Amino acid sequence: MFSTRLLFRTIRPVSVRLGSTLAFLETAGGQITPASLSTVTAATQIGDPITVLLVGAGSMEAAKQAYKLPSVQKIIVSESEKYNHYLPEEVSPLVVKLLKENSGFKHFLVPASTAGKNFLPRVGAVLDLQPLSEIIKVVSADTFVRPTYAGNAVLTVKSKDDVILASVRPSAFEPAAEESTATSASVEEVDYVKSGNKTEFISEKLITSERPDLSSAKVVVSGGRGLKSKEEFDQLLYPLADKLNASVGASRAAVDAGFCDNSLQVGQTGKVIAPNLYIAVGISGAIQHLAGMKDSKVIVAINKDEEAPIFNVSDVGLVGDLLDIIPELTKKL
Template identity: 45%
Template sequence: MMKTLVIAEHDNQQLNAVTLNVVDAAKRLGGEIDLLVAGEGCAAVAEQAAAVSDVSRVLLADASHYAGQQAEELALLVVETVQQGGYQAVLAPSSTFGKNLTPRIAALLDVAQVSDVIEIKAVGSYVRPIYAGNVMLTVESAEPVQVLTVRPTAFDAVEQAGSAEVVSVAAAAATGLSALLGRELSKSDRPELGSAEVVVSGGRGLGDGDKYRQVLEPLADKLGAALGASRAAVDAGFVPNDYQVGQTGKIVAPQLYLAVGISGAIQHLAGMSDSKVIVAINKDPDAPIFQIADYGLEADLFEAVPELTQQL
């Protein structure tokens, strides 16, 4: 029977919602699904993972060298778990965490990885986007262990109505190859960008970081939205890197995506074109963003956005 290992993404306190989408992808492979939770002092995460539907077991590896979630440490644990448990597939989200970890796992297992999967047709047959999402490629893989990253926005989140068994597993030996010295994180009361129902994104047209905040934050507050940005806005220093939506940023698919002052370069469109409703505000009538927008407003954003915010 097919056995799949899903690597849980978490911060030692809370299970990241993208894990629920990865479990849904794992269901398409059939068979048994185990969820690996590795960290330090993360028993609460294991309990949350146990409630995820369709999961047979939660494997808990609790050790000090997993506290920072370094890929160098986790990769050895995953490889040992795969070899001892007889897993035929390893899945992780196409997030910063997953993209950092899975290539190391694939290399240690001496198999080829398939990245950014958006559809699972069968074991060994997957669809993934190339050329910034302009072409969908069907990939065939005959590797003994299928190592995949899956795009969370392409799969539904499973329910949290399960009661899986939590099993403690031994930690792999510490490598000492890297150490986490600290993290600088943007703190916000707004929803997390990757899982938000509404996203308000700003581009270079906003001019600078102060105007970005003055114009977009009141609108985002009214809509209960997450804030995003184009690569141009991030490169110009308007906002931190973790706001970036696009091929080299975060892939989002909210119910509503508002693109303000964003021209619509292909790099950006690759990260948000799956949004259910796209609204674009731009004074350039030839901006590419209008080609995919469900609703477009050709207007000066500094007049249109405050007026829109006032009307809400």
């Protein structure tokens, strides 16, 4: 039985075995996010025992889940409310302290989420280490593959840093599955590390949706400028997405034209996703858009221009007017 009361507060620094990986896991509503579970998978591929770091509201609840993750030997938790919104000014001093006090940590991994991308460079700057951004493959403990030039080239990089810092592209690693029985991981609760932070969290405005989360959805229906208006976007894409239990995405042109919220943007400056099925509707296939979806398992493109570059990466191409094709497809489904 797991009881949060069984946890104990450390009065001495956290100690870890030589050759461990520290993985920062984000939570939402007390659950470890899918992007963080992918980070655990990347950590298991490095091969060392894993210590996970959970901070802020819901982290104690999420520790119950962390117990069941593969290779996790230690769970470090700090429930201080200062960590609630993962402000980089607050989170990075804690991470720096843990890395400085434990020479056993050879890697520090974060999901390449907004939070992870926000504080990792800060940790790197303080410790004079060079973070590797958005790794997509673990070749060995010191060698990783990461994309560059909006995904048009991939680099294989070898790090000589004593502690290798890396953000993990979630779409490149399957989320770690929970094991049926809990591991014997130990849990240590650590205190808030004073930061001297002068910024304050005021509020956040989140778009809530019943649909699967865009970052981890298995099926995504995405709309572009070809949809012409917000009305067309809403009236054509959402019924199709409903039939497929899909999440809805968009090109930047669709976002800029006000067809939808910018949290739906897929691409170089939006979300990078790799669903099982990606349906691109009225999207030309600019490289910046492809950077966010070209690793999808099956790509269906619907476009009236048979020369549109999206057809170069699609498995199924439908040349025609989306005003005819989408209602017909939705009806048939």
